[in-house]
Amino acid sequence: MKKSSSKNIGIVGAGIGGLAVAIRLALKGHRVTVFEAGDDVGGKLSELRAQGFRFDKGPSLFTMPGLVDDLFRKAKKNPRNYFQYRRLDPVTKYFFADQTEFSVPADPVEFAKNGSQFFNVPEAEIKRVLQTASKQFLQTKEPFLEKPIKSIFSIFTLENLPLFFKLRRFKIFQTLHERNQNSFSSPKLVQIFDRLATYSGSSPFESSGILQQTAHLEYNIGAFLPEGGMYSISKALKQLALDLGVEFNFNSKVSKISVHQGKVRSLKVGFLEQPYQIIICNADNHTAYDTILQNASSHIVDDRKEEPKSSAPLVFYWGMKGNFPQLDVHNILFSADYEKEFAEIFDSSVAPSDPTIYINITSKVVHSDAPEGHENWFVMINVPPREKKDNWFEKREKLRKLIMKKIQDRLGINVLDHLVFEDFLDPYTLEKSNGAYRGSIYGNRSIGAWSMFKRQPNESPITGLYFVGGTVHPGGGIPLVLSSAKITANLILGKNS
Numbered sequence: 001m002k003k004s005s006s007k008n009i010g011i012v013g014a015g016i017g018g019l020a021v022a023i024r025l026a027l028k029g030h031r032v033t034v035f036e037a038g039d040d041v042g043g044k045l046s047e048l049r050a051q052g053f054r055f056d057k058g059p060s061l062f063t064m065p066g067l068v069d070d071l072f073r074k075a076k077k078n079p080r081n082y083f084q085y086r087r088l089d090p091v092t093k094y095f096f097a098d099q100t101e102f103s104v105p106a107d108p109v110e111f112a113k114n115g116s117q118f119f120n121v122p123e124a125e126i127k128r129v130l131q132t133a134s135k136q137f138l139q140t141k142e143p144f145l146e147k148p149i150k151s152i153f154s155i156f157t158l159e160n161l162p163l164f165f166k167l168r169r170f171k172i173f174q175t176l177h178e179r180n181q182n183s184f185s186s187p188k189l190v191q192i193f194d195r196l197a198t199y200s201g202s203s204p205f206e207s208s209g210i211l212q213q214t215a216h217l218e219y220n221i222g223a224f225l226p227e228g229g230m231y232s233i234s235k236a237l238k239q240l241a242l243d244l245g246v247e248f249n250f251n252s253k254v255s256k257i258s259v260h261q262g263k264v265r266s267l268k269v270g271f272l273e274q275p276y277q278i279i280i281c282n283a284d285n286h287t288a289y290d291t292i293l294q295n296a297s298s299h300i301v302d303d304r305k306e307e308p309k310s311s312a313p314l315v316f317y318w319g320m321k322g323n324f325p326q327l328d329v330h331n332i333l334f335s336a337d338y339e340k341e342f343a344e345i346f347d348s349s350v351a352p353s354d355p356t357i358y359i360n361i362t363s364k365v366v367h368s369d370a371p372e373g374h375e376n377w378f379v380m381i382n383v384p385p386r387e388k389k390d391n392w393f394e395k396r397e398k399l400r401k402l403i404m405k406k407i408q409d410r411l412g413i414n415v416l417d418h419l420v421f422e423d424f425l426d427p428y429t430l431e432k433s434n435g436a437y438r439g440s441i442y443g444n445r446s447i448g449a450w451s452m453f454k455r456q457p458n459e460s461p462i463t464g465l466y467f468v469g470g471t472v473h474p475g476g477g478i479p480l481v482l483s484s485a486k487i488t489a490n491l492i493l494g495k496n497s
């Protein structure tokens with residue numbers, strides 16, 4: 001790129017979306033400055049260290065690591081000089097309400113073989129779903145996940161015509177639960193594949209059957225864990241950005257994005273107004289509209305902002321004395337009635353009375369994550385986004401007891417006998433620390449066939465203003481956030497549209 005075409009670009013937020021878009025634009029010779037409210041990079045993908053324990057605060061399931069590697073390769077760097085990861089086997093251990101348990105092996109052929117015996121279904125049933133997931137993911141990836149979508153009409157192109165003839169095969173008009181019920185003769189397999197909806201903070205009873213194809217990521221490509229934990233992804237991206245000349249300003253909360261005559265003009269941090277030709281907002285989209293973009297709202301009034309939000313987290317970070325061989329890295333203690341659990345979260349907006357509990361223990365493979373003879377338990381349930389009237393102190397205490405009781409009943413472990421360290425994340429603290437609107441993790445949740453078109457597009461009607469991250473198109477979770485960075489960078493570089 002010639003020097004004269006190099007632009008001054010300001011980015012609000014150093015989540016992985018902000019980092020990835022900064023890298024892509026710095027690589028093309030632009031001058032990129034990132035303003036982050038917190039004291040380091042990562043946003044939801046950050047870590048907690050205390051008393052010899054290390055916990056990843058947010059994400060724990062790492063799929064499609066190649067998307068992270070791509071950023072390094074684009075910069076002609078060896079990703080292995082920045083971070084290492086390994087493939088997990090088994091992927092996840094599922095504990096069902098009837099006290100049975102099944103570990104999904106990393107090899108999809110073995111999954112079908114072992115699953116056939118355990119769930120008493122033909123091997124072909126599991127194989128068919130995994131093969132279809134792979135095929136359909138590859139068919140839809142480019143138009144839906146790698147291209148900008150401004151509105152429903154932007155997808156109706158000549159190029160996409162063949163896809164529309166296949167729409168029925170993608171089962172977009174069924175719910176994920178209906179599709180899973182039609183695919184599997186075992187209710188336990190239905191529950192495992194229904195859980196895919198939670199990766200976008202959604203309910204399998206409302207989201208589209210097309211989500212079944214996301215099984216491809218976890219069960220065909222695999223689940224991975226970086227050496228040094230998930231946070232090493234944020235650290236590696238920060239180092240790459242620094243190597244490319246990106247400038248970071250921490251403890252620098254942007255209070256306003258100024259717009260003049262339909263064009264972005266500057267960012268306000270403290271008393272300073274900093275002029276930029278292009279501004280990219282990586283902050284939670286709904287919160288940004290309500291705060292830093294308030295003055296620009298007449299240009300971007302968009303009812304997509306009001307769409308129902310995804311689930312919020314309640315996480316306990318427990319330092320546990322002892323070793324617990326009955327648990328693996330990823331463990332799911334399913335609820336007895338999944339439909340009731342989601343109805344409570346999304347229809348009644350209350351915490352589930354019998355929550356599905358996720359326990360992630362990275363110290364099983366990253367031994368430095370806990371002191372000798374200890375484990376680092378990340379224990380999470382899905383809860384509704386925060387309501388104004390909520391008292392999260394009381395709720396948290398009640399749910400903590402409920403979770404501990406279920407762990408005692410299902411696993412025979414009395415948590416209090418082993419607990420040596422404790423911290424937590426709830427919808428209130430996530431909102432406060434990250435700006436996540438009402439503590440919702442992924443922004444708008446996935447409801448029905450057209451939810452893809454109800455997310456904030458990556459560009460805006462304001463010249464020079466763009467969006468990136470898990471609350472905008474194409475969605476939340478590490479792979480989609482990295483995809484959103486690619487779409488946004490390409491829009492700015494004039495490579496998309």
Ligand SMILES: Cc1cc2nc3c(=O)[nH]c(=O)nc-3n(C[C@H](O)[C@H](O)[C@H](O)COP(=O)(O)OP(=O)(O)OC[C@H]3O[C@@H](n4cnc5c(N)ncnc54)[C@H](O)[C@@H]3O)c2cc1C
Pocket residue numbers: 012013014015016017018035036037038041042043044045057058059060061062063252253254255282283284292313315380430433434435441442468469470471476477478479481
């Ligand atoms: C508990 C939990 C579990 C999860 N599990 C998984 C998982 O297993 N796998 C997976 O792939 N994903 C998971 N996710 C989702 C994943 O973490 C997110 O989708 C992804 O990290 C979001 O990245 P982002 O770039 O959108 O921004 P964020 O991480 O939300 O970062 C936004 C940044 O903007 C900053 N900011 C906000 N407002 C301002 C302002 N005004 N000025 C300056 N800076 C500002 C914030 O401080 C923050 O650093 C999980 C998330 C959580 C919370």
